Amino acid sequence: MASVTGAGLTLDVSYQAIEIPGLLKQLQLPENFDAYRRQLLKGEYLNVSEQRNVTHSLCRSIHAVTGRSEKATRFDDIVQKLRSGRWLGATGKPVTAVVNIGVGGSDLGPNMGAFALKEFANDAALNELDVHFVSSMDGGQLYAVLPLIDPETTVFIIASKSFGTIDTFANVNTVREWIKPQLTEQQWLAQHVIGVSSNGVKMSDYGIPAAHQLTFGEGVGGRLSLWSAIGLSIALSCGLYTFERMLTGARAMDKHFGEAPAAENIPLLMALYGIYNRNELGINNLAVLPYDGRLRMLPSYLQQLDMESNGKQATADNKAIDYATGPIIWGDFGPNGQHAFFQHLHQGFDAFAADFVLVLKRQAPGFSSAVAAKLAEQQQLSVANCLAHRQLMKFGAANEASPRDHYPGGHPSNLLYMDELTPETFGALIAAYEHKVFVQGVYWQLNSFDQPGVEMGKKCALDILASLEGGNEPAFDESTNELIKKART
Template structure:
């Protein structure tokens, strides 16, 4: 740790909190006040799969998915996960009409979509060279069918395999897309052909997959103690492995496990997730700043703000403590953001000169290799990476120090916007895994500080129920154009328009 610059380094990930305006003594004092007395015991429980989600009375086990004994970590060809990856990436998985599968469409939503989509995009350049088969992986999540509308015209029923990814195997959004796919394939394949050669199920509900008709050999399961937004390390990560190969997916798990070790045993001043958590909670409570901007300065990480939005806001956006008692203090912040270089031409104006307070995590990759290109292009891409890093450093500096010009208020940068710089020397599957695990542990630590359950999500259940009622009303308009149920004047009006 470089004390004077407030930089903490680990094997794959580094944190610079120099622009938070806090001394280490400030951070220690706040941590002593907010962390539970048994914090050391609780974090070890998490890493051993023994921490209890009290709402469901189940242990939280996502960290076990990246252990060396997990299902997806067995040697190649020695388990169903790796065998499926091998067959599809080698072109040896044949569809019902004997043609090799060329496209895979992952149908899922939330934790069954965001993490896999983000990671596949970020890491696709690291794909193993073992396969010369050009396997394309697509992602569909939207219940309105918009993504499916775009994907179906560019794939062929005879050469496309669908992953149905749903922890419960009952998700309405997911099966709305699945039902449309079934209509799409019926002119080319029978339902039996489709199920036996063109579908893989990934779920915690094995019976649900069996009842749907998916053969046992094409079912990948994970424990119902793995939360959806924490499930990227489980069989839900199949699209990542299909994109980059089992070996590289294993490296991503290695990076996460190494961050687990870092989080488990290092003291506060050397512990990246703990520092992120304590500083973030200080900004939320003592400074009363209600939002955190995620600003990655590498295009490969452009989907990280959306992923972290779900991870943090679904975990810590709570109004009761873990004893189910109402609370009257702020918990998780609003998570938002975007790809930094593009944000400079969009919302950075507000960040530098707008009225609202915010904090930010800048994420930077210092160096970039460019495999697959000639020397001239590689050199140019490295120069572009330096340009991105220079802009990242410039904007985070201005957000903290400002640039006062009293003679011209229009050019005044007020500064004093607290921010972190999270950086790594290179983006690799290993450093990427460490980055995601660090944010997971930050969220867990803040949940303990606020005495809330970070592993339940009751806040959307009522909306789902009301949606079912409204859909029933839409489907059963009477002869006079009146919906069966009456909701309110505005909702009833739209139902009649439907």
């Protein structure tokens, strides 16, 4: 067994295709890696294309969000006021629901954290504040949420780093119409809206009172922002103490990443094994398979974290690349995956690597001892299935007489596990993946902190939207032109 431990997590690499000493000998990090790592952890690493420092690690400081600074005190006050039932709407009724409107990093991280850590809420307001998430520009999620809430008892968080994301404000504009039978726009803005952004001027121009604005730095990338004020909905779901515990776990992983030797460093080894599988074995995808229902949103979160960071064909200094970079990230909550795509993994023709994420034990606060015992049994069932499928993917099972019963195996995997899922181990887990992506970006000479492809896609969408709304003859390719004409009718 080959495993390393840090910050409450253990990484077992026994099922990888190369042992740790051989991996470290074959893959040499750049000479300036140690300096870059120190810069990252101090908030001094430069995002060269946008000419600003990368500062998300600083958000994990106990004083960055929930400490004694003016901004942190405001965060504190908002959470305590909403969770205690002391926040009154414009008509005098207590607020009982919150809707987080955001997209990308303003939705994926907060949604994941709020769901994973809900059971750790530790104050009297538990279950009294319903927190919902809306991200889709088509209004589908909003359509489902609006019948569940009341304009007079709901606060909306507008979460947008730029405070101009068209997806987000498509939902916001619909909400502004929805509230009109019961609230004026002035009432809504004064008592039912919280802005979370790095652009305070735009929040003020929109009409959000300064006391209801939370800001974070330009150097905090959206996909790395759940530690910042963007994590407000996590704190509202779980309480300030749980949110602070999550930050504590992330800081522990920062310390481990910064100090542990290469052969004992979880994020660094995850990164190097990923590079080895991608560049040496030619495996272009990584299946993320968490075996705990509380982590069901982890694959979607890691898709953005990894693919938006390292899915690139140019170096940080804008030179074309002729080698493979970030893999396709996909996956699902493991037990669901077993009944969906594991058949293909075990007997299909495609190569893949996998990250199994496992929680060994589970406490059951709030339940009787009999129910807690049954929940513990279910956790053991999950452990058994995780270990079994991991083993079969690696070693396979040969049966020359029956092709249907032949399982080729040979698929490399990590097992990242913890004794129990806690706010601390959750924070450490997410920070470990952040650092993994950073290491791979440095190795591949990328800028992992911009997203030019995303920005170009947005620009193209605005051009097509203008054509849809303008009524002029569309001037795109034949297929797009025809679809624009049909969408107008």
